[in-house]
Amino acid sequence: MIANQQLITVKGTRDGLILKVDDHCAYQDVLNELKEKLSVNDLIEDDRLITVNLQLGNRYVTREQKDELKEVVRKSQNLVVGKVESNVITKEEAADWKKHAQVKPLVKVVRSGQVINVEGDLLLIGDVNPGGKIMASGNIFVMGSLRGIAHAGMEGDSHAVIAASFMQPTQLRIGDAISRAPDQDAEGVYMECGYLEKGKDKILIDRLQEVIKKRPDISSFERRMFNG
Amino acid sequence: MGEAIVVTSGKGGVGKTTTTANIGTALALLGKKVCLIDTDIGLRNLDVVMGLENRIIFDLVDVVQERVKTRQALVPDKRFDCLQLLPAAQTSDKSEVTPEAMKRIVAELKQEFDYILIDCPAGIEQGYKNAVAGADKAIVVTNPEKSSVRDADRIIGLLEQEDIEPPKLIVNRIRHHMVESGDMLDVDEIVSVLSIDLLGVVADDDEVIKASNSGEPVALHPNTKSSLAYRNIARRILGESVPLLSFEEKKGFMTKVKKFFGMRP
Ligand SMILES: Nc1ncnc2c1ncn2[C@@H]1O[C@H](COP(=O)(O)OP(=O)(O)OP(=O)(O)O)[C@@H](O)[C@H]1O
Numbered sequence: 001m002i003a004n005q006q007l008i009t010v011k012g013t014r015d016g017l018i019l020k021v022d023d024h025c026a027y028q029d030v031l032n033e034l035k036e037k038l039s040v041n042d043l044i045e046d047d048r049l050i051t052v053n054l055q056l057g058n059r060y061v062t063r064e065q066k067d068e069l070k071e072v073v074r075k076s077q078n079l080v081v082g083k084v085e086s087n088v089i090t091k092e093e094a095a096d097w098k099k100h101a102q103v104k105p106l107v108k109v110v111r112s113g114q115v116i117n118v119e120g121d122l123l124l125i126g127d128v129n130p131g132g133k134i135m136a137s138g139n140i141f142v143m144g145s146l147r148g149i150a151h152a153g154m155e156g157d158s159h160a161v162i163a164a165s166f167m168q169p170t171q172l173r174i175g176d177a178i179s180r181a182p183d184q185d186a187e188g189v190y191m192e193c194g195y196l197e198k199g200k201d202k203i204l205i206d207r208l209q210e211v212i213k214k215r216p217d218i219s220s221f222e223r224r225m226f227n228g
Numbered sequence: 229m230g231e232a233i234v235v236t237s238g239k240g241g242v243g244k245t246t247t248t249a250n251i252g253t254a255l256a257l258l259g260k261k262v263c264l265i266d267t268d269i270g271l272r273n274l275d276v277v278m279g280l281e282n283r284i285i286f287d288l289v290d291v292v293q294e295r296v297k298t299r300q301a302l303v304p305d306k307r308f309d310c311l312q313l314l315p316a317a318q319t320s321d322k323s324e325v326t327p328e329a330m331k332r333i334v335a336e337l338k339q340e341f342d343y344i345l346i347d348c349p350a351g352i353e354q355g356y357k358n359a360v361a362g363a364d365k366a367i368v369v370t371n372p373e374k375s376s377v378r379d380a381d382r383i384i385g386l387l388e389q390e391d392i393e394p395p396k397l398i399v400n401r402i403r404h405h406m407v408e409s410g411d412m413l414d415v416d417e418i419v420s421v422l423s424i425d426l427l428g429v430v431a432d433d434d435e436v437i438k439a440s441n442s443g444e445p446v447a448l449h450p451n452t453k454s455s456l457a458y459r460n461i462a463r464r465i466l467g468e469s470v471p472l473l474s475f476e477e478k479k480g481f482m483t484k485v486k487k488f489f490g491m492r493p
């Protein structure tokens with residue numbers, strides 16, 4: 001190892017620190033230098049929490065390595081981990097993204113007692129009747145009446161949305177959030193969309209056009225690219 | 229070769245037996261050879277509604293267990309030679325009938341009759357499976373009540389998995405004053421949720437109950453509204469296009485208005 005060459009360059013921004021990691025050297029060297037860099041306390045001037053984003057360039061790291069890096073950051077006071085970004089993913093991960101990025105079209109009336117579960121986005125052409133349930137790991141689009149239960153972002157994606165031509169659901173679920181219909185007979189609404197507002201766990205319903213504005217990255221592939 | 233139609237609903241007490249008896253009678257009135265099968269083992273009452281209880285000698289379970297020939301168990305109707313009933317057993321257990329046995333019996337009856345109407349028990353278990361086994365078509369009966377529509381939806385979902393034609397819907401026991409006041413689901417609403425073809429609408433009618441109690445299906449009465457509704461249904465089964473009676477489809481003006489203004493919260 002060439003002793004005085006910097007493997008990690010630190011850049012301060014308004015949103016925290018960006019650590020640019022050299023992508024040619026060995027992983028162990030990165031780890032060592034990271035520990036060293038973060039142990040130097042002059043990085044930190046006051047008690048504010050600082051977000052650290054790691055940019056790994058074209059370096060591939062395994063999940064365990066990623067966790068290890070995060071752990072090192074977390075160990076030093078005042079630092080929280082933001083994103084750990086790498087330009088490379090494995091074929092497996094890419095295949096997984098693709099699977100989840102697909103829109104699965106389905107022509108069907110989902111009746112009471114029936115359950116549909118898809119990976120990726122669900123485009124249902126037909127109704128979901130009361131007692132019926134549709135689930136997707138991504139978004140849900142219903143070209144028809146949604147009167148049953150819809151669960152988008154099954155695997156925890158809180159960015160997922162649920163849109164329907166006619167919205168009169170018994171329950172909406174996005175990620176871990178659940179909202180149910182009011183107890184009084186509620187009239188349904190046309191062309192609306194349910195989504196989770198950032199930082200809250202309450203599902204809001206708004207006109208489709210409004211929600212689209214809040215979710216420019218509605219395609220789950222793009223969403224993954226930017227949010228991992 | 230005739231066709232077998234199962235009359236089912238999911239929920240109990242919505243009028244499957246009444247519907248079976250009346251459509252059967254109406255088809256017989258139109259000169260068709262009809263056999264009714266009661267598959268509600270242990271709770272039979274198609275025979276009572278038809279007024280044939282005292283003529284039963286053998287029943288469905290006897291036929292299934294091949295103690296008698298199918299012919300021997302058939303009970304001829306009092307009024308029509310072309311109408312016969314294969315009654316359910318009152319004392320046996322429903323596990324004594326199997327889907328395979330039903331297929332065999334229905335196939336045999338189809339050789340001789342134009343229509344086999346199968347009265348299905350409530351529920352979605354063994355009895356339902358037996359009743360559906362031999363059927364080519366299905367009629368789903370519902371009342372204009374949420375719970376009944378929900379169960380009809382469930383049954384339609386199950387029927388769609390069977391090798392039969394898409395089921396047709398009968399809405400039974402409509403009360404027009406309640407629909408008009410917005411207190412009862414209207415037929416359009418029900419049809420739009422269930423999204424299957426409507427075969428007919430039968431009003432809630434005291435005459436139906438009176439007729440059942442006297443063992444004379446109301447379809448025999450010349451001009452009560454429910455009788456007319458059943459006879460129209462029979463004609464639609466034969467392939468005629470009979471428009472819905474005006475009282476069958478009348479919808480409250482207020483509900484329309486409410487729907488229109490209620491679009492947004
Ligand atoms: N159109 C109608 N108007 C008034 N009463 C009706 C009507 N249809 C059915 N009924 C009454 O409702 C009751 C239940 O009807 P029925 O026995 O035909 O239902 P079912 O679906 O066969 O019930 P089960 O599930 O127990 O077999 C009976 O008392 C019958 O007379």
Ligand SMILES: [Mg+2]
Pocket residue numbers: 244245246268273347348349
């Ligand atoms: Mg019955």
